[in-house]
Amino acid sequence: MNILVTGGAGFIGSHLTDELILTGHHVTIVDNLSTGTMKNVNDQAEFHNIDILDKEKLAAVFDQGHFDIVFHEAAQTMVPYSMDHPVEDAELNIMGLLNVLENCRRYHIKKVIFSSSAAVYGDNQKVPIKESEPLKPMSFYGLTKITAERYLQLYYENFNLPYVVLRYSNVYGERQGSHGEGGVVFVFSKALAQGKDLTIYGDGEQSRDFIYVKDISQANIAAMSENVPCGIYNISTKIETTINALKEILVYFAGTAVQTTYEDARTGDIFRSALDNSNAIEVLKWHPKTKLMPGLMATYAYFQEEESH
Ligand SMILES: NC(=O)c1ccc[n+]([C@@H]2O[C@H](COP(=O)([O-])OP(=O)(O)OC[C@H]3O[C@@H](n4cnc5c(N)ncnc54)[C@H](O)[C@@H]3O)[C@@H](O)[C@H]2O)c1
Numbered sequence: 001m002n003i004l005v006t007g008g009a010g011f012i013g014s015h016l017t018d019e020l021i022l023t024g025h026h027v028t029i030v031d032n033l034s035t036g037t038m039k040n041v042n043d044q045a046e047f048h049n050i051d052i053l054d055k056e057k058l059a060a061v062f063d064q065g066h067f068d069i070v071f072h073e074a075a076q077t078m079v080p081y082s083m084d085h086p087v088e089d090a091e092l093n094i095m096g097l098l099n100v101l102e103n104c105r106r107y108h109i110k111k112v113i114f115s116s117s118a119a120v121y122g123d124n125q126k127v128p129i130k131e132s133e134p135l136k137p138m139s140f141y142g143l144t145k146i147t148a149e150r151y152l153q154l155y156y157e158n159f160n161l162p163y164v165v166l167r168y169s170n171v172y173g174e175r176q177g178s179h180g181e182g183g184v185v186f187v188f189s190k191a192l193a194q195g196k197d198l199t200i201y202g203d204g205e206q207s208r209d210f211i212y213v214k215d216i217s218q219a220n221i222a223a224m225s226e227n228v229p230c231g232i233y234n235i236s237t238k239i240e241t242t243i244n245a246l247k248e249i250l251v252y253f254a255g256t257a258v259q260t261t262y263e264d265a266r267t268g269d270i271f272r273s274a275l276d277n278s279n280a281i282e283v284l285k286w287h288p289k290t291k292l293m294p295g296l297m298a299t300y301a302y303f304q305e306e307e308s309h
Contacts, residue, residue, distance in 0.1 A: 007074030009036030082141035093144035169236035173213030202265030207240035212295035236275035
């Protein structure tokens with residue numbers, strides 16, 4: 001199939017592109033390289049250095065591409081940035097999405113698959129959180145993700161543009177940066193690879209649901225199927241891992257003795273977090289295959305290798 005991946009030079013988009021190309025699809029990428037890099041771009045993909053806010057250039061890509069499916073990964077992904085820059089966050093995460101959706105509508109795309117986030121739930125202690133739980137975002141980032149989901153639903157109801165929303169938990173893996181929601185894995189891995197001490201905010205007993213990026217790619221691929229109805233699916237492991245446990249595992253892989261300093265918890269940080277993935281398992285016929293240990297080992301090895309260059 002002909003596929004467009006927006007944000008295909010980024011962490012998740014580049015892994016997804018690799019997997020799509022491996023399975024025989026033709027992939028076009030639109031990315032302005034603001035957080036992504038050419039190093040991540042698969043050389044068999046067609047690459048366009050374009051801002052999704054640039055209506056004319058984006059329309060020209062759709063005009064030539066004859067796309068069947070669009071994966072929308074390009075976004076402002078940083079929660080703290082959204083609090084300092086709500087306008088820029090909304091411009092990219094809402095107006096950017098609308099530019100993509102208008103083209104999807106005009107060019108009769110068969111399905112658009114959107115990356116949403118656990119940030120839509122806010123601090124809900126009914127862990128693991130189901131999709132039906134109330135949405136109470138604590139950040140503008142979470143709010144723009146909910147708004148984007150609602151746009152997708154209305155585009156479907158009004159223009160018959162099929163969609164799937166995937167709400168990811170904390171994604172980690174090779175190529176990740178410090179900014180995303182699984183950023184702590186990057187921060188600890190980098191520090192350990194450089195033999196630097198670690199800082200934990202709070203007592204370290206706060207938990208997150210860490211999911212390996214290749215399982216995210218597989219969930220996106222599962223969502224392409226015609227058998228998957230339009231809807232919203234949590235993509236997660238359903239398992240809570242504390243920050244202290246994560247640290248212990250990474251320190252073990254690094255084999256280095258470093259100091260850990262505990263500082264005051266950051267305001268706005270959620271204490272417990274895990275998403276219920278039962279719907280995705282049942283409907284997408286997908287499940288997370290990578291256990292935390294092998295996933296973290298591959299990720300740490302990647303950052304260690306990067307450091308050695
Ligand atoms: N990483 C996580 O843990 C996580 C969790 C939940 C949801 N998500 C969502 O998944 C998606 C991908 O996130 P990621 O972690 O790969 O982030 P990323 O920053 O690595 O990738 C985003 C990509 O979009 C590109 N981009 C940004 N602004 C653009 C613009 N105006 N025009 C064109 N391209 C632009 C960037 O250059 C980058 O390559 C995002 O929508 C994010 O909100 C990520």
